[in-house]
Amino acid sequence: MRAPSRCATVREAFYALMRERGSRVIFGNPGSTELPMFRGFPADMDYVLGLQEACVVGMADGYAQATGRAAFVNLHSAAGVGNAMGAIYTAFKNQTPMVIVAGQQYRALQPFDPYLFSRQVTDLPRPYVKSCIEPARAEDVPLAIARAWQTAMQHPRGPAMVSVPADDWERPCAPLPPQAAFQALRPDPAGIEALRRAIGQSERIALVVGAAVDRDGAWDQVVQLAQACQARVFAAPLSARAGFPEDHPLFQGFLPGAGAQIHERLAGSDLVLVVGAPAFTYHVPRGEAASHLPQGARLAVLTDDPEVAAMVPEGLSVLGGIRLGLDELLKDLPARHRTPPPPRGRPAPASPGTPLSTAYVLQTLAALRGPTDIVVEEAPSARPWMQQVLPMTQPASFYTMASGGLGFGMPAAVGIAYAHRDRRVIAVIGDGSSMYSIQSLWTAAQHGLPITFIVLNNGGYAAMKRHAGLLGFEAGEKIVGIDVPGIRFDQLATAQGCAAFRVTEAEALAARLEAALRSTGPSLVEVEVG
DSSP: OOOOOOOOOHHHHHHHHHHHHTOOOOEOOGGGGGGGGGTTTOOOOOEEEESHHHHHHHHHHHHHHSSSSEEEEOOOOOHHHHHHHHHHHHHHHOOOOOEEEEEOGGGGGGGGGGOOOOOTTTTTTSSSSSSSESSSSSSHHHHHHHHHHHHHHHOOEEEEEEEEGGGGEEEEEEOOOOOOOOOOOOHHHHHHHHHHHHHHOOEEEEEEEEHHHHHHTTTHHHHHHHHTTOOEEETTOOOOOOOOTTSTTEEEOOOSSSSHHHHHHHOSSEEEESSSSSSOSSSSSOOSSSSSSTTOEEEEEESSSSHHHHHHOOOEEEEEEEEHHHHHHHTTTOOOOOOOOOOOOOOOOOOOTTTTTTHHHHHHHHHOOTOEEEEEEEEGGHHHHHHHHHHOSTTEEOOOOOOOOOOOOHHHHHHHHHTTTOOOOEEEHHHHHHSSSHHHHEEEEEEEEOOOEEEEEEEBBBHHHHHHHHHTOTTTOOOOOOOOOOHHHHHHHHTTTEEEEEEHHHHHHHHHHHHHOOOSSOOOEEEEEE
16 A cells, blocks of 8 residues: 655645756745745755845846746745836746745734735736736645746746745645646647748748747747748847847848838838737837738738737737747748848948947957857847847847836846856846846856846936937937936946946957956946947
8 A cells, every 4th residue: 555645844845846847946035924935945956146026036037038947936025026026027028937936924914914914915916927826725835836837837938926925834735746747839730831821822021030939949940931931031029039040141130119110121022921929019109001011911920929819910820839830831831932132231340439339339249259158138229239230140149128127137147147157148238227136246246157247338318319219309309317327337346246347448348348258257347338
């Protein structure tokens, strides 16, 4: 007769679940309601401390994207989750899987509205988590966390949260049985055949690739598709990851989040095939255009997100895993002669300028970075120059935020470097952006992570000036609240344990960048740019 399983505590069952899911890292910032969770903290687990909850979620976001597994996050009750909400929103828009285990006051105190009590805990993080629950019984907590993990990992991926009262961790519970789940969703064969027919009937194909191509490991397949179709390839508007080698002859550049400019870039195409992205993400009003497409073009979308599939404004949408879908699509793809598009024009070399130009700084960085280096970007005003002079040529080599909310870049670089200690992470951050999560430098220093932070200091929110122009502001018109003068980022870095350099002249730029890129631990290079 088989002996009954040993009765475990909720805490023991939680750590056993983490091991079974292949994770031994918790990103967190604990409070009093979480302390029982860490009694006798296992020696085979790591707790990565962030100095503010938004930094914690940003680190977990980077780590989960780099590993492809849901990250475990520990947040304080109520106020701690509130502090993290902007970063949770970004993780939701990034489709990053994470399991947030939030503290809650003792069950016996809850009828009396105690200090640090999260009164409507399941409503607080919505609508930017896939699920949120506080189990009715302590013994149900491990199963709730296991379900949160499954929910977070199911496409479209995203954060899921479980609230755990402080006294639940000591309660006995039955161990969870082993569980296996397979997440890939195979597209409908009829939808794939419809995509094949659309390709076979088209002469001038524009292929628009989004972040899901990289998330699903489908670079090779999308390159094969582009070459088979001799398609012009564009990065989807505001894509948070690179989905195609930007030095490839078929790559034509980046679509903006503006309808009129999308029409202009895609003009002449008779089929616009969007893979792993919405059609389309807009940032400014579309204007008078009645259609989302240029005249004479049809639309087809392959996506792993049911909401994106449902919002396709016209044409054909196919729901399923990106890599599985492309594998099926490439089988028996109709052969047809097409004239390849002319290669994308290259900008003239940038000059240093006084003060240093952003293009020159990024051009210098491009010449110095290594082939396996990972770039994390949160410098919106620098993005146009980055897209011209700093091409991404490898899978899983570029990350930015899909939400538009600042504060992702610095902590995400920490999480990515924690996952990939054998690779250099280069975080290109604007001066305004960096102040949302500057505490992340401390965590990078504590763990000796191989990160080079490059802060482009232009003394303000320069992206707001450019956006004001798009909205019709007059040249020279005063815009309030965008100047951020007088911050010394090299000193902030030094105070938190990072090596730091400040560059104001072109003659020192290459040497300082090279030294930072060769360092074994974290370093920061502050560059004054115009």
